[in-house]
Amino acid sequence: MKNANIISVQKVCVLYEIPSSFVESLLDFELINAIHHDNELYIHHDQIGDIEKLIRLHYDLNINFEGLDVIHHLLNNISSLEDELIALRNTVNI
Numbered sequence: 271m272k273n274a275n276i277i278s279v280q281k282v283c284v285l286y287e288i289p290s291s292f293v294e295s296l297l298d299f300e301l302i303n304a305i306h307h308d309n310e311l312y313i314h315h316d317q318i319g320d321i322e323k324l325i326r327l328h329y330d331l332n333i334n335f336e337g338l339d340v341i342h343h344l345l346n347n348i349s350s351l352e353d354e355l356i357a358l359r360n361t362v363n364i
Contacts, residue, residue: 277318279304279311286325296324299339 279293293311296302301324304311313321320342327333327341 275315276305276312277315279313282313282318282321286321288325288329292325292328293321295335296321296338299335301338301342 279290282288283290283293293302297304297311302313302317302321304313306312323345324338324342327338328335333341
């Protein structure tokens with residue numbers, strides 16, 4: 271499969287020196303999404319930043335997957351609130 275926007279999970283594991291079980295756990299907790307093609311898993315390149323954050327939280331700070339799930343959802347909520355705040359500020363400044 272030739273697509274510049276996706277990368278195989280196997281390649282991610284090699285590049286970041288993580289076991290495939292880590293990525294499988296991220297998938298189980300729905301912290302990332304994967305594409306199945308030809309019996310191989312691929313992830314969209316936009317998720318690399320999230321994976322890097324999750325790797326650091328898990329391996330550097332010893333946060334378990336339940337904690338990663340909570341942190342991931344809280345960060346997404348903060349991001350949504352920041353976007354809403356910017357939109358409201360732009361509306362007021364018209």
